[in-house]
Amino acid sequence: MTDDTRGSVATAAGPPPHGFDERRAETPLQRLQHVLHARPILGPLAVLVLAIIAFSFVSDRFLTAANLGLVMQQVTVIAVLALGQTLVILTAGIDLSVGAIAVFSSIIMANLATDLGLPGVPALLAGIVCGTAMGAFNGFLVTRVALPPFIVTLGTLSIFFSLNSVVSRSETVRGTDMPSIMTWTGTAFSIGDLRITYGSIIMLLLFGFFYYALGYTAWGRHVYATGDDIEAARLAGIRTGRVLFSVYLVAGLVYAIGAWILIGRLASASPNVGIEYNLNSITAVVLGGTSLFGGRGLVLGTLVGALIVGVFQNGLQLGGVDVVWQGFAIGLLVLVAVSIDQWIRKVRA
Known part of the structure; x- marks a missing residue:
């Protein structure tokens, strides 16, 4: 095509309107939609800052170092469990056995140390291995038996809680009866007036590790690809079955580490806790901007989501709000977060 021909075609098509810019044609709401789609953590961060x-x-007590340290301690267990939940939800799955795995792992650790007299470190490692095996069992049923994650984890929720009652005989093991390593995660150290537990440090290290693993490794890219479109990922050569199995296995490992932190937090191993952990972990994930439809989200967003829950519960409590209304506020936040997620997913490419 000659230059004259190209010129005549351009003239026939007509030049674009002077100053026309497709991005400028967008409304402010559409621009916000694009920004939140590109950077999903911005929404949760804005909510957290506004809540603070x-x-x-x-x-007046809310911003004191002592109270902020308390908030951090209160969200540590849920944040760790929500981290494992995030891995599963990124693959468009759901894990309803979170609390059951964590509590059962803590009971195994405690009973091995007290009833069988196993030293602290071997008992701890055995409990972590058991928690990992429970996650692997979920992964086996999802990938090999091809059952839906919701059904699988709903079933194992009942199985693990039942086994928990059998092994524990519905008795709480006191922290004073365990080796000191079992309750070490609940030990706090001071930075000025701020008291931080070693469990919180482990939590932050876990989030840092999985931030790197999901963002900068082939495994992480495969997790996102599998959650975004499992058929497209399979056609691209990704062994999606292995990816899904590894996600449930690693999630079980994370839940077991959360069990160790739970023992330190409670200074005991109780079979009567954990009923609310499933809902709380999903709440933190959703508030953190991870899509329930898979393929989009950040683990750092989950940490922010857990902090949002902790800040709201603590702030409302300091304000004298009844516990019932605290739950109402958190539930309302979840509905708003899911609605915003669906709105963001409709963004035009």
């Missing part, structure tokens, strides 16, 4: 500012006016 609001509750600082509700109570």
Whole structure:
């Protein structure tokens, strides 16, 4: 095509309107939709910052170092469990056995150390191996038996909680009866007036590790690809079955580490806790901007989501709000977060 021909074609088509810019044609709401789609963590961060500012006016004690340290301690267990839940949800799955695996792992650790007299470190490692095996069992049923994750983990929720009652005989094991390593995660150290537990440090290290693993390794890219479109991932050569199995196995490992932190937090191993952990872990994931439809989200967003829950519960408590209304506020946040997620997913390419 000659230059004259190209010129005539351009003239026939007509030049674009002076100053026309497709991005400028978007409304402010559409621009926000694009920004949140590209950077999903911005929404949860904005909610967290606004909540902190609001509750600082509700109570003078909220922004004190002692109270902020308490919030961190309160969210540590849920944040770790939500980290494992994030891995599963990124693959468009769901894990309802989170609390059951964590509590059962803690009971195994405690009973091996007290009833069988196993030293602290071997008992701890045995409990972590058992938690990992429970996650692997979930992964086996999802990948090999091809059962839906919801059904699989709903069933194992009942199985693990039942086994938990049998092994524990519905008795709580006191921290004073265990080796010190079992409750070490609940030990706190001070930075000025701020008290931080070693469990919180383990939590932050876990989030840092999985931030790197999901963002900068082939495994992480395969996890996102599998959750976004499992058929397309399979056609691209990704062994999606192995990816899914590895996700449930690793999630079980994370839950077992959460069990160790749970023992330190409670200074005991109780079979009567954990009923609310499933809902709380999913809440933290959703508030953190991870899509329930898979393929989109960040583990750092999950940490922010857990902090949002902790800040709201603590701030409302300091404000004298009844526990019932605290649950109402968190539930409302979840509905808003899911609605925003669906809105963001409709963004135009």
